Structures are given as C-alpha cells and as structure tokens.
Amino acid sequence: MIASLLLLLSGLALADEGPRTLEQPPARELSRPEVPELPFERYQLDNGLTVILSQDSSVPFVQVNLWYGVGSKDEVAGRTGFAHLFEHLMFQGSENMNADFFTPLQKIGAQVNGTTNFDRTNYFEGVPSEYLPLALWLEADRMGWLLPALTQEKLDNQKDVVRNERRQRYENTPYGEVWVWMMENVFPPDHPYHVPTIGRHEDIEAAAMEDVSAFFKTWYVPNNASLSIVGDFEASQARLLVQRYFGDIPRGPQPSPRSSATLPADWLSAEKVVEKTDDVPHARVWLAWISPASLQPGDAELDFLSDILSSGQDSRLYRALVKDKQIARSVSAYQASFLINSVFVIEATVADGHDTTELVAAIDEVLAEVRASGPTPEEVDVSRLNWKVNFYGGLQTIAAKADLLNLYQNRTGDPGYLGKDLQRYLDATPQSIHEATKQWLPEGRRVVLHVRPEGGAQ
C-alpha cells in the first residue's frame, strides 16, 4: 500500500511543472516497493483485548506496548490530572508483583515507561526477547489485579511525585505554563481539552481511593485496551503467552471514551488576546487556532502548511521575521493533532528591542499572502519529500513501530492504517492546502497569547 512513494516523491521534488489544476492531479502511481512495511496480525481475546503482533528481528529485543482508550479528556469535573496520576499508580505494584513495577524489569535491562495525553494512556517495555513472558505477566497482572495492591500510602506518595512533576516541567521551566494558558483560552471550560493532562494541584491533591477504584473499573478493562508486540519473537509462543496471562481478565462494561465535543456557535468568533507576564527571558507570542482533528480532512494539509511556513531558513515566516525584518529570533508553526480537535500554533520569540505586537503584524502579512494565493507547487513538493523522510526516520525502532500500530488501532480501528495515513500526504495539493488555510486559519478566530518578562524588559 505504501510501496514506492519514495521514488514518486523524490520525482515530485524536482522542478516545478507549472500550475496544476484540481481536475488534473499529477499521476501518483505506486510501482515498486521501496519503503518499509509494517506487517502485522491482529486478533481479539474473548474478553475483548485487541492483540497486534509484528515480527522484526533486527535486535533480540521485543517491545510490549499497551494502549488504554482513556486520557485526560475522560476525567470528571474536579479531578483534572487524574488519568496521569492513575498512570503513575500503575507502576506501584499489583496483586502478584507487589513491588515497584521497575524492580523486576530494570535488572534485565528493560526500557520501561508510560505516558498520558488528552486522548489515551500508553505503557511500554522493551525487553530482551527471552523476557517476553515476564513483560506480559506484569502487564496482565496490573490490568487485571491492580487494586488489591493499592494503598492510601501509595496514592499519597504519587500525588506528591506528580505535583513535583508539574513543578519541574511546567512551573520551574521558562514558558512551561504556556500550554496551560493556551488550552484554557482556546477551548471553553466544558471542553475536554480545557485543562492540560498534568491537571491542577488542588485536583491532584483531592484524588481519593474511591476515585482510583472507579477509574480503574471503568477504563482499565481488556475491552478498552490494545496490546502490540513488536520485535524478535515467535508468533505462536506470543499467542500462547498472551492467552495465558491476559485470558482470564474479565471483560468489563464497555466504556465510551469521549470522541467529540461541541463548541458553542459563537466560540472564538473574534480574536482573543491574552497577555501574561512571567519569569521568562524574552517576550514570546503564540497564535492558536482550533483545527481539524487527527487524521481528519485538513489535518495533513495543515502539517504541510506549518512546514512551508517555518521549516528551514527559506521558509516564509523565517524569511520574513528572522531574516528580512530581523524582529524575531525564532519562529515555528505546528499542527498539534488530537482526537477531538487539533490546535494549529505559530510561536515566535522577539529579537532584542522588539515587541510581540510587531511579530503578530508580520505573521499576519505572511498569512494574508497564503490566504490570497496558497503555497506554490514547488513548496508543496519539497514539503512532501521532507515530511516523508521524517516519517520514515521516525520508524527506525521497534518501540516506535509498536506505538504506531496501537495509535492506528486506537484512532481508526485498523492497525494497518499506515498506507491510508500516507495517502493523505500524497493527495494534498497546493489547492487543498490553500483551501485548508482559508477555512481553518481565518483572520480573527484565534487566540493570541503574549508572554513578556517580568519588569517589562524587552
């Protein structure tokens, strides 16, 4: 499915062939297999656990990667940060291994961690292949039997750890709180993305054992999880092991993770300007628009737009703000893709002696040009090529492959969505990027967040 895009794309990156019309898209024929494949087999246990197996014998390691269909978007009122706090509790031991989750794993050289975001929670361990049974046993034990080992003491300890994580990564880091300020302004209070995943101190502090138990029973059921195993292993062995350890975890009531949110009709109908003063070295500004959700129409186009705007010194924003006007030291644009809504962001840091208001004006000039005439075919071809190189560059570890299979499973129900994912980037044209820019990045409907140093310097 994803065969030979490479050949084709590098061809496209050559000279501009002149204007193309929507009626006559360039031929995009897939002929020779030139890109890595991500073969897999998928099946389901009787309890609803989705299992994805993919063999790759590049190193004698195996990655066990488990996604639960729950993220901070699914938290209840007054319990922001809970999904992430819960993730920490999953490392505090379970019925048959009542010790720190790292304990049996680090001594065999395993690479272990878990992460939580708005949309999902993942857990993963890379282990030497012969320890696949251990990794599966540990994951199954905490999926099925976490609660018997949980105590108030563990909960209290991890609340402190998580609050320290918040201090370290958000409060004691320059610009660390920007994501918090941005989300609370971009999304209305009842939107699941209004508060970032780390949550609020007081909500973390308020978490109780009843919350833990209810959350576990609601979300941590096999029928809300997918397990991918990638690396050097025998498929038949893996099937037996998965059945042995996960097979008797009971199916739970089918949970319904949030998959949509309604924005008020007049939400962000006008530009919203937010001004903050903080302990930061330089003034910086963020422009943010609500944009199409991950994998939805327009998402790939906005990826390309961000690249055209800010990748490389020949990009439009870099050239205008950093090189020509010399009012910014740096500028970047990105489409932050999530399940319900995405956010398109442009951020820029002032050059000494300038203010963020000048930056916004200069960014707007560039955006006005793109809204008026769209990107050039050459810009799009170059973006396509570089996007592709990056995409494949990110697929070189079994850890990345294991996570990607689960991402596709979680988002689309199809772990083999890679080809369709790539196709979106093949199909994007200067016209479709132009349309997406006009539709999603109109004048006005956005948040402008200025963050300036204390004391009014710079």
Added chain:
Amino acid sequence: MISISLALLLACGPKAPVSPAVVANPRATMPEPLAPRPFELPTPATATLKNGIPVVVVENHEVPLVYVNVVLRSGSWTDPVGKPGLAAATFDLMAEGAGGMDAAALSAAQRRIGASLSTGAGSDGSYISISCLSEKLPEALDLLATVLIRPDFPESEWELLRKKRLQDLASARNDPRSISARTWAVLSYGNTYLGHLSNEEAFKAMSTADLKAWHLANVAPRHALVTVGGATSLAEITPLLDEKLGGWIRAGDELPPLPSVESLPAPAQTRIFLVDKPGATQSNLRVGRFVGSRTDPDYWAFELANLAIGGMFTSRINMVLREEKGWTYGSRSGSDEGYLPGRWAVSASVVREATADSVAEIRKQLADSLGERPITQEELDYGRGYMLGTWPLRFENPGSLLGETTKIWRYGLAEDFLSSTPDKLRAVTLEQAQAAWSKHVDPGMMDILVVGDAAVIREPLQALGLPIVELLPDAKPLPETKPLPETKPKTR
C-alpha cells in the same frame, strides 16, 4: 571487529519452553525466561580515503536513509584563551554560508533533496552530519563537503547568529537547569577548558576573522573520522567519499596536545553553593565530586556501584527521594568522563520546602553506603543485569554503534572496548565495587550546588551546619556589600 553472540551476553537463568499445558494459576509466580534469541552484533566495515581519513560503515537497509558524519578532534578544548565559545561559533556559522550559498540557499538546497545537515562543536570534539535519502547521496555529500571545506563565514550571517547566541545566553541565565549546569561546570572545572563558558563579552569581541582562523587551524583531514550508517555499503560510499572529501588537503594541521589533568583537586570540605532563583517552586540540586576516568581499572566497578546507589530508577536515592518521600519527580547520579576525569554527581529537582531535607537525605544515603549499609551482592547483580541487558541496545541502530566507535577513536580506547565490556562487567566482585565506591565517594568532601528560592531555603540549609557560599549564576561572586554611596538629589 565486534562479534559476540548475544546468547553469551544474556545467558542466565533457566529456560522454560512455553507449553500449552494448563497451569493452575499462571499469575501466581513470575515466569521464567525463554531461550535467548541468537544475534550477531553488526560488524562495521572500514576503509581509508585517499587523504588518510578513516571511514567506518554500518549497513542497515530498513529504511532508505543514510547518515554520514564527519567527526573531528577539535572542540572547545582548542578554543584560544580568552575566546571561549569560538569552536562552537565556528561550527554554527559554517552551516550559514558555504561555497557561495547563503544560509537560506543552503537550507533550501537541503530541503530540495530531503536532506538535513547539522554542525556542532562540543567540549571534546566537533562534527558535521547529514542525513538523506540513499538515492540523493551524491548531492548530500556535495553539500557536506562544501560546508566542511569551503565555508564562507559571511559577515551578515555572523551578525545575526551572534545576536541569537547572546539571546540564548540570556535564556540560559533564566532557566534553573541551565544555571545549575553552567555554575556546576565552573565550580568543577573552573581552571580548565570545561569551565571556560561561552559568555557575552567573548561573543561581542569575536569576529569572523577569529572564526576563519580557528577553522583553518583546527578543521583538517588528519583529525577527522567519517562514520556512515544506513542504506548504503562500503563499496558504494567509499568512491563517493573519495570524490568529495579525498582530495581535501590541509597544511599546518597540528593540534595542541590533548587536554590531560592527572587529577583535579577534591574539595577540602563539603560546602553548599547557593544560587538564588527567586520564586522557584523547586530547587535544583547537585551533590558530587571528581571520580576517575574511563581507562581506570576500577571504572566498571564504580559504574556498577553507582547503579546500586543512584544511577537508575530503582537505585537507593531515587527510591527514597521519590517513591518514599515524594520530594521529587526523579533523581539520578552519574559521571561524564571525557579527556578530563569525570565529575560524578547526584542530581534532582526537589520541592522547595524539602530542599534541606533532600540534601541531608542524599548525604545520609552516601554515608550509609560507605558505613552501615554497604552495597549488597543483590544490588550489584541487579545493576549488572541492567548493564548487560541494555548492552545490545547500543547496536539497535547504526547511530548508536557508530557513536560508540567514535568514542573509541576519540579517547583512544582499546580496540576491543565494546566486545570486552560484558566480560569486564561480569568479573566485578562485590569487594571491588565497594572499594571503588569508597575510593571515589567521600561525603565529607563534596560540593553541593543548590539553585532555588534563597529567601525560603537559606535558613533550613544553614541548619545543616555546612558552610554556605552564595553565588551568582556561572559561579560569579555576589557583589560585595558596600555602604551605600552618597546620593545626590537628581536635578533635571
């Protein structure tokens, strides 16, 4: 060159075949490992270019990408006195104009072929790298060679870059982590190149003439190694490299003697250095001292001892500070050896209110490890298992293996450094680990650096009974408190 069966590395514990037999309660006991999978470490292929540059290639055809690195011996250790940051500035500016192309043109040339070029100089070395699609290798090597050999050092780009670097310095002075790292470097290595930090005055005084001169004196084929990883082969790339780099000749290519300091002075007493970061909700801690170098006979014994006490998640210090007390998101200890002996330190960001308690707890853990609670055989084996288990990951992709190869080249390590390490790890006894630990770690002679909200943490720190030296960032002394000068009323 490097070929060890992984089975040898990992063979341990009984092997139980997976059988479909029904087990009463499969959950009750920890499963036994399976038989290890056979694995041959990739063997790099080597060649020499016409001008003598050694080439190392590790093939990997999983994706059609190639990574080419030219690594050089010169780094900030060859910065002239009074010009710290010159090596880094030179390598930064090389990528901003070469062969008549300005920065935008160079950037566009990379993007047109999907290549990505980067340059940089660190303390002990420098590099220029490019990644590209394998089919664009000739064009990419052209760019690489142009930037390496024919940089233009354009004045306009230098002005822009210098302004950026000055702003970066201001950012570094604002970020508690950078403040800690820079101050620690000066405290530890103040009189050597590792303590000579880039700074505003040096940047302002630097000219493109300095950069050109440094490039001419320090960037030469005699001090270069080329490492290549990815979808190519020695047979394919050697002629290409010879074409682009093989004709590169440079006279007057003597480098200064490599830095070496037999040993750096241990602190005579334990002191706390306090740098104020008003309002910080956490304090950034480092507790440490000099240890040995990579070639010391007790190097691996010390590394394993470090894993027991502070080097990993499950080590004593992290388990207490994080999992028992909840004072931090995490703590680690370790050392970073280069040309100079390594500085070992425990580091952590801890909640402001537990700053002094955390310092006391770290000191207690260190004292205990040398006294009433020495390292146990179980702890030693645990860290050993971690090292042996993660060892193959150094070979998962060409990049990490080439990185190890570069380290061997740079520091003149034994040819069999990689292949012999697992055996060296296996051979370490508990007595050796404890001896290495006692030799290098003396809680009575430690430097302690605290970057945090002095108004809140000063008093509790004073209560620890250790001398406290208050400093500005970069270990600069506080201005002496002088009587206020007489002020005259301002006249307008």
